[in-house]
Amino acid sequence: MLEVENLSKTFRSGLAGRPCRAVDGVSLTVGPGQTYGLMGESGCGKSTLGRLITRLLPADGGKVRFDGVDLLTIRGRALKPYRRRMQILFQHPDTALNPRMTVLDSLREPFLIHPLAERGERDDIIREHIKHYGIQPELLERRASQVSGGQIQRVALARIMLLRPEFIVLDEPTSMLDVSVQAQIMELLGAVQAETGVSYLLISHDLDLLRRASGYMGIMHRGKLIEQGAAEALFEDPRQPYTQKLIRSFDRMKEL
Ligand SMILES: Nc1ncnc2c1ncn2[C@@H]1O[C@H](COP(=O)(O)OP(=O)(O)OP(=O)(O)O)[C@@H](O)[C@H]1O
Numbered sequence: 001m002l003e004v005e006n007l008s009k010t011f012r013s014g015l016a017g018r019p020c021r022a023v024d025g026v027s028l029t030v031g032p033g034q035t036y037g038l039m040g041e042s043g044c045g046k047s048t049l050g051r052l053i054t055r056l057l058p059a060d061g062g063k064v065r066f067d068g069v070d071l072l073t074i075r076g077r078a079l080k081p082y083r084r085r086m087q088i089l090f091q092h093p094d095t096a097l098n099p100r101m102t103v104l105d106s107l108r109e110p111f112l113i114h115p116l117a118e119r120g121e122r123d124d125i126i127r128e129h130i131k132h133y134g135i136q137p138e139l140l141e142r143r144a145s146q147v148s149g150g151q152i153q154r155v156a157l158a159r160i161m162l163l164r165p166e167f168i169v170l171d172e173p174t175s176m177l178d179v180s181v182q183a184q185i186m187e188l189l190g191a192v193q194a195e196t197g198v199s200y201l202l203i204s205h206d207l208d209l210l211r212r213a214s215g216y217m218g219i220m221h222r223g224k225l226i227e228q229g230a231a232e233a234l235f236e237d238p239r240q241p242y243t244q245k246l247i248r249s250f251d252r253m254k255e256l
């Protein structure tokens with residue numbers, strides 16, 4: 001359903017700045033209802049890849065096919081439905097929502113961009129919707145700045161899901177949260193997927209989390225996807241020396 005082919009992006013920063021090949025010929029496929037886990041060290045290009053796929057950033061080359069349509073060749077109004085169908089959930093709870101707005105106003109925002117329901121029905125839809133995300137009704141009146149990080153991620157996810165997307169980039173969705181809250185958010189993401197059939201590209205530094213959540217996995221290194229495969233196979237029998245080193249160092253860290 002999502003097919004990425006040979007996707008590339010080079011940043012040229014500064015006058016004398018050397019070109020940085022942030023994403024270098026990446027190809028991957030994410031099927032309906034699947035989670036593809038993307039692992040790699042800081043700066044290897046994971047977030048850039050997520051932004052290229054969702055068209056938040058223009059690519060230099062390659063293809064992003066969504067339901068057979070190459071998104072990189074369409075623009076303007078033709079792109080709007082895809083802006084709804086593909087979403088991105090960011091790492092930082094503090095940037096996900098406007099801190100001065102109430103949670104209710106944040107949840108109303110998707111309807112302003114995509115007219116998915118009549119104006120008079122919207123708040124009822126929101127009140128019903130949040131029950132499935134563990135959000136208490138009292139939270140709706142609070143400002144985002146007065147809400148905990150874990151609750152913000154719940155609201156950010158609920159807001160995205162109001163748009164009924166088919167694919168979401170989860171860019172380190174739990175890395176700013178306490179371990180216990182992390183587990184709750186991962187559980188919620190799993191339940192939402194089981195319920196709706198949405199696909200995820202799950203970006204994380206945490207191999208354990210990726211192993212539990214992903215069917216398929218890819219290892220990124222300096223802009224390239226150096227190894228990919230079924231998550232279990234990749235852990236049991238990594239082919240690339242870099243992947244072997246990564247798994248070994250992660251196992252050692254757990255023993256500390
Ligand atoms: N807008 C930009 N302009 C110039 N260089 C950029 C830009 N965005 C990212 N880069 C560079 O591209 C490379 C990949 O960055 P990216 O944010 O995709 O990495 P990442 O894998 O998400 O890292 P992290 O794990 O720290 O989030 C880095 O070298 C970064 O400095």
Ligand SMILES: [Mg+2]
Nearest residue numbers: 046047048171
């Ligand atoms: Mg990143």
